[in-house]
Amino acid sequence: MAATLSLGKFPSLPPKIPRSPSKSLPNLLSIAKSQNPVSESTQKSWSPLSVELKSTSLSLAALTLPFFLESKEALAVGGEFGILEGRSFALIHPVVMGGLFLYTLYAGYLGWQWRRVRTIQDEINELKKQLKPVAVTPGGSPADEPLTPSPIEAKIQQLTEERKELIKGSFRDKHFNAGSILLAFGVFESIGGGVNTWFRTGKLFPGPHLFSGAAITVLWAAAAALVPAMQKGNETARNLHILLNAVNVILFIWQIPTGIDIVFKVFEFTAWP
Numbered sequence: 726m727a728a729t730l731s732l733g734k735f736p737s738l739p740p741k742i743p744r745s746p747s748k749s750l751p752n753l754l755s756i757a758k759s760q761n762p763v764s765e766s767t768q769k770s771w772s773p774l775s776v777e778l779k780s781t782s783l784s785l786a787a788l789t790l791p792f793f794l795e796s797k798e799a800l801a802v803g804g805e806f807g808i809l810e811g812r813s814f815a816l817i818h819p820v821v822m823g824g825l826f827l828y829t830l831y832a833g834y835l836g837w838q839w840r841r842v843r844t845i846q847d848e849i850n851e852l853k854k855q856l857k858p859v860a861v862t863p864g865g866s867p868a869d870e871p872l873t874p875s876p877i878e879a880k881i882q883q884l885t886e887e888r889k890e891l892i893k894g895s896f897r898d899k900h901f902n903a904g905s906i907l908l909a910f911g912v913f914e915s916i917g918g919g920v921n922t923w924f925r926t927g928k929l930f931p932g933p934h935l936f937s938g939a940a941i942t943v944l945w946a947a948a949a950a951l952v953p954a955m956q957k958g959n960e961t962a963r964n965l966h967i968l969l970n971a972v973n974v975i976l977f978i979w980q981i982p983t984g985i986d987i988v989f990k991v992f993e994f995t996a997w998p
Contacts, residue, residue, distance in 0.1 A: 809924045812995040818918035819988050825911050826977050832907055833970060835900035838891060840963075845888045852881050901952075908949050915942045925995065934983035937976045944973040 808814065855877050874882070915938050922929055929935065948969040954962035 808998055809921070810995075811998045812991060813998045815921055815925055815991045815995055816988070818914060818921055819984055821910070821914045822918070822984070825907065825914065826981075828903065828907055829970075829974060829977060832900060832903035833974065835896050835903055836967075836970075838894065839896040839900050840967075842888060842891045842896065845884050845891070849881055849884050849888070852877050852884070904949065904952075908945050911945050912942055915939075925991075932983070934980055934987060937980045937983075941973055941976050941980070944969050944976070948973070 856875075918938065919929060919935070948966050951962045951966045951969075955966060
C-alpha cells in the first residue's frame with residue numbers, strides 16, 4: 726500500500742525591499758530636530774559645562790585607575806577578603822612578634838630582679854648565721870666593737886643596701902603587668918598570624934615556624950597557670966616558671982630565621998596595600 730503526501734500551498738510573501746540606512750538616518754535626525762528644537766544660544770551655554778564635566782571625569786578616572794589595576798595583584802587568593810589578603814595586614818604579624826620578642830626579654834629581666842629581691846634576703850640570713858656572738862661585759866652591756874667591720878658584716882651591709890634599691894624598683898608589680906600583657910598580645914597575635922596566612926593563601930603550611938609558634942603559645946599559658954602557686958611561696962612552681970620561659974625564649978630565637986623567610990615570601994607574592 727502506498728501513501729501519497731502532498732504539502733499545502735501557502736501564499737507567498739512579497740519580496741522585502743532593502744532600504745538604505747544612509748538615507749533613513751538623516752531623515753530621522755531631521756524629524757527629531759523638528760520635534761524638539763534647541764536654540765543656538767542654549768547649545769552655546771551648555772558647551773562649557775560639558776567640557777568641564779568631561780575634564781573632571783577624565784581626572785577622576787586617572788586617579789582611580791591605579792587602584793583598580795593593582796587591587797587584584799595585592800590579593801593573593803582571589804579578593805574574597807579584600808585588604809585582609811594584602812601585604813599591609815601580612816606584615817602586622819612579624820612586626821608585632823618582633824616587638825613581643827624584645828618584650829619577652831624585658832619581662833624576663835623584671836622577673837629576675839624580683840627573684841633577686843627574695844634571694845638576697847636568703848643570703849643575708851645565711852651570713853648572719855656565720856657571725857660570731859658579740860662579747861658582753863659582766864654588766865650585760867656589749868663590749869667595745871672593733872673600728873672596722875668584719876668581711877661578713879660588710880657583705881651583709883652591702884646586700885642590705887642592694888635589696889633596698891631593688892625594692893624601690895617595684896619589680897614584682899612590673900613583672901606581673903609585663904607577663905599579663907605578653908600573654909594577652911602573644912596569644913592573640915600567634916593565632917592572628919595563622920589566620921592571616923589562611924586569608925592570603927587559603928591554607929596553612931605545617932612546618933617549623935608553625936609548630937614552634939604553637940609551642941610558644943602553650944608555654945605562655947602554662948607559665949601563667951603557675952602564678953597562683955608561686956604567690957603562695959611554692960618554690961617548685963617558681964623554678965618551673967623560669968624553666969618554661971627559658972625554653973620559650975629559645976624557641977623564639979630559633980623561630981626568627983623561618984619568620985624572615987616568610988616575610989621575603991610575603992614581599993614576593995603580595996603587593997600593597
